[in-house]
Amino acid sequence: MNMRRAVALWLVLSLKLVAQDKSVQSAPRPDDRLKADVLLIVAHPDDETAVSAYLAQLLDQGKRVAAVYLTHGEAGHNNMGRERGPSLGAAREMELRHAMAQLGVENVWFLDGKDTPSQDVLQSLANWHHGSSLEDIVRIVRITRPAVIITWLPSIFIGENHGDHQAAGVLAVEAFDSAGDASLFPAQLAQPRKVNETLLEGLSPWQPQKIYFFSDASDDKQFRGKGPEYATTAISPTRHLPYWRIAMEEFRFHLTQYRSYIEKLGSLDDEQLTKLAGADQDGWSTPVRLIFGKSLVPGTATGDVLEGIRPGIFPFMRPAASAPA
Ligand SMILES: [Zn+2]
Secondary structure: OOHHHHHHHHHHHHHHHHHHHHHHHOOOOOOHHHOOOEEEEEOOOOHHHHOHHHHHHHHHOOOOEEEEEEEOOOOOOOOOOOOOOHHHHHHHHHHHHHHHHHHOOOEEEEEEEOOOOOOOHHHHHHHOOHHHHHHHHHHHHHHHOOOEEEEEOOOOEOOEOOHHHHHHHHHHHHHHHHOOOOOOOHHHOOOOOOOOOOOOOOOOOOOOOEEEEEOOOOOHHHHOOOOOEEOOOOEOOOOOOEHHHHHHHHHOOOHHHHHHHHHHHHOOOHHHHHHHHHOOOOOOOOOEEOEEEEEOOOOOOOOOOOOOOOOOOOOOOOOOOOOOO
16 A cells, blocks of 8 residues: 555545544434424323323324323233233233324333322332432433423322322422423433443433323312313314314223223214213213413413413423422
């Protein structure tokens, strides 16, 4: 090899090295496929049923919805087969993914929390390794970058007595307050140091702007005026069905839990379904009632969920700490 060729080869190789180095050091843009406008944070596959008629309205408005489930619902019953425990959890994840795909929500994540049937929120949080679950939820908030979080109400009411639901609400509020804080879970924010990085995640802090709750409480009249309500009887312009019917179609995949009820739905014609939807105990056509949690933008508690939302990155607001008594 003569001197000129050696120099040329050296130049090509070093340029290549610089290019490789740059790809690691300069932060690339976040993956737009992961972006959501609204993130649903819940405990079990089927928890979305309470708000799916509203999620369908958001999707009709061109908004992006994503969801994260703290457990696989493996403590439920199985009316479809012999699978129990973690195997039932696998079946329920499958049901949920089909259900959400039918609704139009493609981005769904499952965390590893244990389904904990109790009425004790602290037991659920302990079973989920509270801090580690918070780290996982904060990661999902930072990768999905939602303006709004919708979750279970952390409070306990008659009819709303699943500790996992309250725990999902507690974690969602903590994630709302934490995901924008660059001092929390810094390994998620550190830039990767090598091509096959496995520890440093390259994310950015993200501050959601609003959080809303929903509840399973038997008496939901007590929440009237505490947040926006969304009628479910309007017809979807894209699916030409009332929103309650879209929610019902989504629900039909949860066969392990509600097989006989879903089979009954399957035996009814449109007119009978409409009658059933209006019945009190079924309640499909009652409005989706959200409870205002908090907002960092101006607006009213009963205003639209997306009212006042600002586009782009919102500055981190450190939540006010309550003074000790
Ligand atoms: Zn549940």
